[in-house]
Amino acid sequence: MSELRRRNSRRSLLYVFIAILAIIMIIVSISQTVWFTLNLWEFGDLFVRPFYFSLVGGFILSFIAFFRFNFKKRNSLTFWLLKLFIKFYHRAGYIELRDLDYSAYQMSFGKFLAWQATKTLIGTMLLSNSIFGMGIIAALSGVDLGLSNIPRVMSLPFLQISINDVTPAMIAISSTPALTILLPPLLSAFGLRLILLVGLTMLVKATSESIVNYLRTGFLRIPIETIETLIAIGAAWTGFNLFFPSYIDYNTKIFIIGALIISAIMILFVYLDKTKTGFIYAYTIKAGAIILILLTVFAVASIQNSIADARKVEWLGPYVKQEIVVNRYLADISDVTTFIYNFTSETSTLNSSQLSRIYRDLQTVRLWDWDAAFTKLKPEIGLIPYIDFEDSDILRFKNRLYWSASMKPILPSGIPPADIWYNEHLVYTHVPSGFLLLDANNGTIINPSTFFKQRRIYYGEGGLFDTTWAAIILGKKKSDEVTGIGYHGRGGVVVSPPMTWFFDVTFFLSYPDKQVRILRYRDVYDRLE
Numbered sequence: 184m185s186e187l188r189r190r191n192s193r194r195s196l197l198y199v200f201i202a203i204l205a206i207i208m209i210i211v212s213i214s215q216t217v218w219f220t221l222n223l224w225e226f227g228d229l230f231v232r233p234f235y236f237s238l239v240g241g242f243i244l245s246f247i248a249f250f251r252f253n254f255k256k257r258n259s260l261t262f263w264l265l266k267l268f269i270k271f272y273h274r275a276g277y278i279e280l281r282d283l284d285y286s287a288y289q290m291s292f293g294k295f296l297a298w299q300a301t302k303t304l305i306g307t308m309l310l311s312n313s314i315f316g317m318g319i320i321a322a323l324s325g326v327d328l329g330l331s332n333i334p335r336v337m338s339l340p341f342l343q344i345s346i347n348d349v350t351p352a353m354i355a356i357s358s359t360p361a362l363t364i365l366l367p368p369l370l371s372a373f374g375l376r377l378i379l380l381v382g383l384t385m386l387v388k389a390t391s392e393s394i395v396n397y398l399r400t401g402f403l404r405i406p407i408e409t410i411e412t413l414i415a416i417g418a419a420w421t422g423f424n425l426f427f428p429s430y431i432d433y434n435t436k437i438f439i440i441g442a443l444i445i446s447a448i449m450i451l452f453v454y455l456d457k458t459k460t461g462f463i464y465a466y467t468i469k470a471g472a473i474i475l476i477l478l479t480v481f482a483v484a485s486i487q488n489s490i491a492d493a494r495k496v497e498w499l500g501p502y503v504k505q506e507i508v509v510n511r512y513l514a515d516i517s518d519v520t521t522f523i524y525n526f527t528s529e530t531s532t533l534n535s536s537q538l539s540r541i542y543r544d545l546q547t548v549r550l551w552d553w554d555a556a557f558t559k560l561k562p563e564i565g566l567i568p569y570i571d572f573e574d575s576d577i578l579r580f581k582n583r584l585y586w587s588a589s590m591k592p593i594l595p596s597g598i599p600p601a602d603i604w605y606n607e608h609l610v611y612t613h614v615p616s617g618f619l620l621l622d623a624n625n626g627t628i629i630n631p632s633t634f635f636k637q638r639r640i641y642y643g644e645g646g647l648f649d650t651t652w653a654a655i656i657l658g659k660k661k662s663d664e665v666t667g668i669g670y671h672g673r674g675g676v677v678v679s680p681p682m683t684w685f686f687d688v689t690f691f692l693s694y695p696d697k698q699v700r701i702l703r704y705r706d707v708y709d710r711l712e
Contacts, residue, residue, distance in 0.1 A: 213685055214685075217682065217685045217686050220682070221676055221678065221686070221701070221703065224676045225675065225676040225703070233313045234313075235316070236313040236314075236316035236317045236320070237311035237312065237313040237316055238307060238311065238316070239316035239319060239320060240310075240311060240312035240313060240314070240315035240316025240317075240318075240319060240368065241306070241307040241308065241309070241310045241311035241312060241316070242303065242307045243315075243316075243319060243372075244306070244310040244312060244315065244368055244369075244371075244372040245302075245303045245304075245305075245306025245307045245309070245310050245372075246303050246306075247369070247372040247373060247376060248306060248310065248372040248373075248375040248376045248379070248380075249299075249302040249303055249305075249306045249375075249376070249379070249380070250299050250302065250303055251295075251299055251380060254292070254295065254296075256286075256289060257289050257290045257291075257292065257295040258285065258286070258288060258289065258290075258384070258388075259288075259290055259295065259298055260285070260383065260384055260387060261298075262288075262290060262298065263285055263288045266282070266288070267282055267283070270282055280395050280398055280399065283391055283394055283395050283398075284391055284392065284395050285387055285388045285391040285392075286388055286391070286392065310368075310372065312368050314364055315364060315365065315368040317364075318360065318364035318365050319365070322365070328360035328361045328364065328365060329357050329358035329359065329360050329361040329362070330358075330361045330365070332354055332357050332358040332361070333358060333361060333366075335354045335358075336354060336355065336358050336362065336426070336427070337426040337427075339351050339354065339355070339431055340425075340426065340431055340435040340436040340439060341436050344501040344502065344505065345501055346496075346500045346501045346504050348501075349504065349505065349508045351505050352504075352505040352506075352508035352509050352512075353508075355505070355509055356508075356509060356512050362427065366427060370424060370427070374420065374424075377416060377417075377420055381416065382413050382416065382417075385409050385412065385413060386406075386409065386413065388409075389406030389408075389409035390406065392406070393405065393406055407456060407463050408453050408456050408457070408463070411449045411452050411453050411456070411469075412449070412450075412453055414445075414446075414449045415445075415446045415447075415449035415450045415453070416446075418442050418443070418445040418446035418449065419442070419443065419446035421442045422438075422439050422440075422441075422442030422443040422446065425438050425439045425442060426439065430506075431502065432499075432502050433487050433491065433498060433502075434484045434487055434488070437480055437483050437484050437487070438480065438484070440480075441476060441477070441479070441480035444476055445473060445476055445477075448472055448473070448476065452469055546624055546625075547582060547583055547584065547624060548624060549577070549584045549623040549624065550623065550624055550625070550626075551586060551621065551622075551623050551624070551626050553575055553586070555626070556575055556586035556588070556621050556623065556626075557572070557575045557586075557588060559621060559626060559628075560572070560575065560586065560588040560619050560621055560628075561588075563619050563628060564590065564619075568595035568596070569592055569593055569594070569595050569611050569665065570590050570591070570592060570593065570614055570615075571590065571591055571593050571646065572588055572589075572590055572591075573589050573590060573591040573643065573644050573645040573646065574588075574589055574644060574645070575587065575588045575589070576589070577623065578620075580634055583622070583623075583624070584622075584623035584624065585620045585621060585622060585623055585629060586620070586621040586623050587618050587619070587620055587631075588618055588619045588620075588621070589617065589618045589640075589643060589644060590614045590616075590617055590618060590619075590640070590643075591614065591643055591644065591645040591646030591647065591648055591649075592611045592612070592613060592614050592646050592647045592648070593611070593646050593647060594606060594607065594611060594647070595611075604689060605663075607647060607651045608651060608652065608653055608654045609653075609654055609655075609656070609663040609664070610663055610664060610665055611647060611665055612641065612647075612653035612654075612655070612664050612665070612670065612702070613639050613640055613641045613653070613664065613665070613670070614639070614640040614643065615638070615639055615665065615666050615668075616631070616638045616639075617638050617639065617640025617643065618631060618638070618640070619631060620633075620634070639668070641653065641670060641672065641674060641702055641705065642674065642702075642705045642706075642707065642710065643705070643706070643707065644706060644707055644708070645706070647705075648705040648706045649705075649706040649709065652701055652702060652703045652705065653670075653675075653701075653702040653705065654690075654699050654700070654701050654702070655669060655670045655675075655699065655700040655702070656694055656697050656699055657677070657697060657698040657699065657700060658697055658698065659697075670700070670702075674702055675700050675701050675702035675703065676700070676701055676703075677698055677699070677700050678698065678699050678700075678701055679698050680695060680696060680697075680698075683697075683698075683699050686701065
């Protein structure tokens with residue numbers, strides 16, 4: 184009887200746990216759905232487009248990384264391990280030799296295809312890349328991203344570069360979109376495929392065959408050919424990636440050639456293992472060959488580094504010149520206009536118009552720095568308890584420079600905990616006079632109304648802008664906002680019941696029949712993200 188009660192008690196606890204978990208999942212799902220819907224209403228295409236680009240990019244990368252094309256054998260490492268674990272569990276540790284052999288496991292065509300599609304969909308979420316997706320769509324639309332120049336980029340490590348020839352830099356510049364947007368994600372996806380679908384699969388297959396062979400014959404055979412094949416693939420992939428380094432110098436081609444030679448040597452070893460009896464155990468020859476190649480590569484690289492240290496201009500100069508050309512292009516240095524002023528020791532008499540022009544020019548020079556301007560502007564805020572300074576930036580109006588100090592709303596101290604929600608979301612929604620101005624030349628406080636008719640700031644930086652959302656109850660005769668002036672802009676999104684109830688349960692309790700304009704993402708950085 185007591186055993187039955189214990190079972191019922193455990194079952195009740197399990198049901199309670201499942202119910203609590205289900206409630207939490209429902210609440211989270213409703214919350215995420217509400218926020219997704221509001222984002223869709225407020226931002227429209229601006230919100231959907233990044234998801235579209237991410238899905239396109241993620242699907243292509245996932246298809247490259249995870250989709251198996253071996254429909255003949257239809258192996259799956261995941262399902263083989265899962266089946267092995269289930270049989271091991273149900274049979275209390277007893278497993279047949281056939282179950283241990285990975286190559287003997289085969290899925291049906293339908294299950295295999297469904298699993299590949301499932302992996303691709305899951306990988307789409309994991310490998311989502313909006314920049315890559317945008318680049319792919321742009322390339323398919325006819326935008327030239329420099330893909331045709333990739334073969335020329337691969338030839339750069341082997342070119343004889345001259346300090347007077349900037350052709351290599353121009354090749355890199357013309358290929359920059361492809362090198363930065365398309366190539367890195369593609370290389371990562373192919374690398375992931377080589378690790379999971381090629382390397383790990385080959386290693387598991389060879390290991391399982393060795394274990395089965397050991398259990399049958401008592402002789403353990405190490406899969407030397409598989410290990411050599413994996414080393415060959417890894418070296419070849421490393422050599423291919425070295426064609427696209429972040430920096431090319433005189434040693435790049437040495438490392439590329441060394442990696443490709445190691446790959447070729449390992450392939451030769453695999454061939455000799457299969458054709459020459461006993462060569463598979465020639466560990467000394469194999470290890471010696473690899474060590475000799477590595478020592479040769481590093482010796483040549485070290486010798487070239489020593490020569491480059493002694494002859495920097497001849498060896499490093501051409502590569503530095505290419506780097507300078509690329510950096511000048513990225514910084515638009517060629518678009519900067521240079522004015523040459525001839526300063527002489529001779530004195531000349533200036534007329535009144537020239538003096539007036541010089542005086543006028545000097546009146547626009549910025550003399551006040553950030554610290555001085557911020558120090559002078561801070562007392563101007565007064566003793567307002569719900570406003571604080573956030574930052575100060577330089578602005579230009581009518582050929583004059585001004586320091587603009589932006590402010591942020593904060594909660595005054597001493598607000599009871601029960602009133603925090605009301606004050607955060609309905610009262611301190613904005614800064615009545617959002618910023619102050621100071622002349623950057625003479626330090627004079629300027630009335631911001633001279634340049635801005637509307638100074639009430641609902642979107643800004645820091646404070647409550649960063650931590651909370653604001654709400655304006657529509658249909659109320661008197662505004663709850665500080666200063667009593669309501670918001671009449673077009674920001675945010677208007678939400679009606681019952682959506683307001685799901686957004687925040689307080690609206691259900693206090694304003695069950697009111698429409699609410701909700702201002703979210705009020706910090707400029709959060710809004711851009």
